[in-house]
Amino acid sequence: MANTSSRTLRLLSLLQTHRYWPGAELADRLGVSVRTLRRDVDRLRELGYPVEANRGVGGGYQLAAGAAMPPLVLDDEEAVALAVGLQAAADGGVVGVAEASVRALAKMVPVMPPRLRRRVDALRMATVPATFAGGGPVVDPGTLTAAAQACRDAERLEFGYAAADGTRTSRLVEPFRLVPLGRRWYLVAYDLHRHDWRSFRLDRLDAPRRTGARFRPRDLPADDAAAFVRAGLRNLPTAYDVDVLVDAPADAVRARVGRWVTVEEAGAGCRIRMSTDSLDWAALAVGAAGAEFTVVSPEELGAHLRGWGERFVRSTVSLPV
Numbered sequence: 001m002a003n004t005s006s007r008t009l010r011l012l013s014l015l016q017t018h019r020y021w022p023g024a025e026l027a028d029r030l031g032v033s034v035r036t037l038r039r040d041v042d043r044l045r046e047l048g049y050p051v052e053a054n055r056g057v058g059g060g061y062q063l064a065a066g067a068a069m070p071p072l073v074l075d076d077e078e079a080v081a082l083a084v085g086l087q088a089a090a091d092g093g094v095v096g097v098a099e100a101s102v103r104a105l106a107k108m109v110p111v112m113p114p115r116l117r118r119r120v121d122a123l124r125m126a127t128v129p130a131t132f133a134g135g136g137p138v139v140d141p142g143t144l145t146a147a148a149q150a151c152r153d154a155e156r157l158e159f160g161y162a163a164a165d166g167t168r169t170s171r172l173v174e175p176f177r178l179v180p181l182g183r184r185w186y187l188v189a190y191d192l193h194r195h196d197w198r199s200f201r202l203d204r205l206d207a208p209r210r211t212g213a214r215f216r217p218r219d220l221p222a223d224d225a226a227a228f229v230r231a232g233l234r235n236l237p238t239a240y241d242v243d244v245l246v247d248a249p250a251d252a253v254r255a256r257v258g259r260w261v262t263v264e265e266a267g268a269g270c271r272i273r274m275s276t277d278s279l280d281w282a283a284l285a286v287g288a289a290g291a292e293f294t295v296v297s298p299e300e301l302g303a304h305l306r307g308w309g310e311r312f313v314r315s316t317v318s319l320p321v
Contacts, residue, residue, distance in 0.1 A: 007030055007032065007040060008040055008043055008044065010030060011026070011030060011037075011040050011041070011044065012044060012049065013075070014026065014029060014030075015044075015049075015051065015061065015062070015063040016063060019062070020060055020061075020062045021060050021061050021062065022058060022059070022060040023037060023059050023060045023061065025060075026060065026061060041053065041061060049063065050063065050064040051063055051064070052064045076116060079108075079112060079116055080116055080119050082108070083108055083112070083116075139185050139202045139203050142208075143202055143205050143208055144178070144185065144202060146208040146209070146210060147175060147178055147187050147202065147205070147208060148178055149210065150175045150208075150210050151175045151176060151177055151178060151187075153210075153214070154174075154214055154215055154216070154217055155175075155210050155211065155212065155213065155214055155215075156172060156173065156174055156175075156192070156210075156211045156213040156214075156215060157172075157173050157174075157175050157189070157208055157209070157210060157211065158170070158171065158172050158173075158208070158209045158211055159171055159173075159205045159206060159207060159208040159209065160205070160206035160207055161200060161204055161205060161206070162204045162206070163204075168206075170193075171191060171193060171200070172191075172192045172193060172211075173187075173189035173190060173191050173192060173198070173200075174189055174190040174192065174215045174217070174218065175187060175188075175189045176188045176189055176190065176217065176218075176220060176225060177224075177225035178202075178225075179199070179225050179226050179229045181226065181229055181230070181233075184201055184202070184203065185201070185202040185203070186199045186200065186201060186202065186229045187199065187200045187202055187205070188220070188225040188228055188229060190218050197220065197221060197228065199228060199229045199232050240275070240276055240277070240279060240282065240298050240300065240301070241273075241274075241275050241297065241298065242261075242272070242273065242274045242275070242276060242282045242285075242286075242297070242298065242301060243271065243272075243273055243295075243296040243297045244271070244272045244273075244282075244286050244293050244294065244295055244296060244301075245266060245269060245270075245271055245272075245293060245294045245296060246269050246270050246271070246272055246286070246289050246291050246292070246293045247268075247269045247291050247292040247293065248269055248270065248289065248290070248291035248292075249269070249270065250263050250264065250265045250266075250269075250270035252290075252291075253270050253272065253289045253290075253291070254270075256288055256289055256290060257272070257285050257288050257289055260274070260285055261273065261274040261285050262274065269291075271296075272285065272286060272289065272293075279300060279301055279304040280304075282301055282304075283301070283304060283305055283308055286305075
């Protein structure tokens with residue numbers, strides 16, 4: 001019985017890759033006969049797993065989507081990766097996902113073996129979540145899911161897209177990869193209307209629709225998708241080059257905001273430099289430094305901060321001193 005149970009779990013793990021398995025190949029991977037494999041598949045069906053079968057020569061098996069989410073079988077590496085990914089999602093910028101991620105973590109971590117919990121805890125302690133900014137655009141979970149599935153299945157995707165100047169266009173693309181970068185998510189895809197590679201901000205996508213048309217992925221003209229997005233961002237003009245002197249040690253400021261800005265030693269304090277298209281983002285960064293500071297440039301940032309300060313003061317006038 002123990003051997004049968006272990007083999008059934010192994011079969012479930014193979015089917016959960018969602019690839020189509022020819023019956024003979026699957027039986028060979030499990031070290032059983034095709035007849036025994038059929039009995040194991042029937043056992044999974046009795047447990048509620050919707051296993052589809054194609055009969056005849058060359059027939060095989062595939063796990064289909066069911067009416068309810070069945071239990072998953074994860075190996076050690078997958079379990080740790082999932083826990084760390086859920087933690088990142090809990091700190092991320094996808095609207096409505098943080099609370100669900102926390103609930104999933106609360107269910108998952110307590111049932112993990114101690115050796116895996118120690119690995120998850122070690123990764124969590126060694127990772128600094130970038131949650132202070134809070135002002136980045138949020139992404140609709142449906143948009144993120146549709147784009148991710150289209151990338152996974154090499155399926156063409158249609159959507160409306162709003163450019164930075166507000167111009168709206170319809171796009172048909174061959175999606176390649178999703179890239180979380182800074183405060184935003186990007187879709188790297190080959191644009192079939194423009195016959196070239198593009199990166200699209202997910203928060204600007206509207207009503208993405210999977211077309212059902214499959215394609216053979218093209219070669220990306222970059223080392224990887226993240227490098228492609230970074231190269232495109234470097235070519236965009238930035239509205240403001242920010243230079244601020246901060247009355248605090250560089251190491252302390254770098255620990256607070258170093259992921260988002262450049263922090264340089266400057267006498268007893270330090271200097272923050274950044275290029276941004278949003279003075280709101282610059283204000284968040286220098287405010288999060290947690291120390292007195294002086295704006296060197298641009299002049300517009302000083303006026304912007306004064307406006308913020310006046311609003312903050314007005315919001316507290318009714319509070320008791």
